[in-house]
Amino acid sequence: MKLYIHRVAVFSRPLTLFIAENNVDAEIVDVDVFAGECQQDAFAKLNRSKQIPVLDDDGFILTECSAILKYLADKVDSPTYPKDLKKRARVNEAMDWVNTGFYREYGYHLVYPQILPNHKRQTDEANRLTVESGRDNAKAWFEILDSHWLGAGNRYLCGNDVTIADYFASGPITAGELIGVRFDDFPNLARWVETMKSLPSWEPVHAPFNEFKAMLSDQTFVTLN
Numbered sequence: 001m002k003l004y005i006h007r008v009a010v011f012s013r014p015l016t017l018f019i020a021e022n023n024v025d026a027e028i029v030d031v032d033v034f035a036g037e038c039q040q041d042a043f044a045k046l047n048r049s050k051q052i053p054v055l056d057d058d059g060f061i062l063t064e065c066s067a068i069l070k071y072l073a074d075k076v077d078s079p080t081y082p083k084d085l086k087k088r089a090r091v092n093e094a095m096d097w098v099n100t101g102f103y104r105e106y107g108y109h110l111v112y113p114q115i116l117p118n119h120k121r122q123t124d125e126a127n128r129l130t131v132e133s134g135r136d137n138a139k140a141w142f143e144i145l146d147s148h149w150l151g152a153g154n155r156y157l158c159g160n161d162v163t164i165a166d167y168f169a170s171g172p173i174t175a176g177e178l179i180g181v182r183f184d185d186f187p188n189l190a191r192w193v194e195t196m197k198s199l200p201s202w203e204p205v206h207a208p209f210n211e212f213k214a215m216l217s218d219q220t221f222v223t224l225n
């Protein structure tokens with residue numbers, strides 16, 4: 001298996017973390033997103049959407065982080081993607097929840113327009129309005145994350161066992177650290193972030209992300225806090 005990723009990217013880190021934690025035998029192929037490699041014809045032949053991550057399992061090409069995580073977990077028969085119908089449905093629900101309403105506001109409206117040139121709006125004013133509405137709407141989603149998904153004493157998003165929903169969410173949620181988001185206003189979330197960061201592979205997997213974060217640390221951003 002080959003996995004095409006960028007080591008800093010939001011939707012690549014959940015996969016590199018899962019692979020490292022579960023000893024999945026996959027060759028990592030680094031794609032230089034920042035140099036525009038995804039936009040080149042050669043890459044577009046692999047993924048028509050011109051995005052990483054992409055999994056190539058002996059010619060079976062699969063895109064979308066959430067779909068790849070489910071595939072890998074089933075392939076290695078991991079308990080992190082439960083077989084029980086209702087438990088699996090809950091994991092799917094959590095992954096969709098993070099990937100859609102939550103990340104639309106937090107990622108695409110608050111984080112990306114501040115740090116990714118191809119996500120900036122056409123004018124500074126339009127960018128400011130996008131970021132401010134992203135911040136306000138993201139706060140409401142964070143409340144739900146903290147009190148609903150991680151409330152009721154849940155150690156993880158779907159109960160007391162780690163699932164691929166936690167791996168998946170770890171990428172999007174920590175993306176905010178690039179703009180200085182802190183999680184201390186959300187105690188259950190702060191605890192969950194620390195739990196995920198205590199996984200043995202977290203630090204080595206996130207070294208390139210932490211380097212990128214350090215490069216942005218002297219800039220001022222609109223954050224959640």
Ligand SMILES: N[C@@H](CCC(=O)N[C@@H](CS)C(=O)NCC(=O)O)C(=O)O
Nearest residue numbers: 009010011038050051052053064065
């Ligand atoms: N919905 C996709 C999103 C993947 C995505 O946003 N990939 C970005 C990097 S994080 C990308 O490949 N961008 C290509 C580019 O900017 O040229 C998934 O969940 O896998």
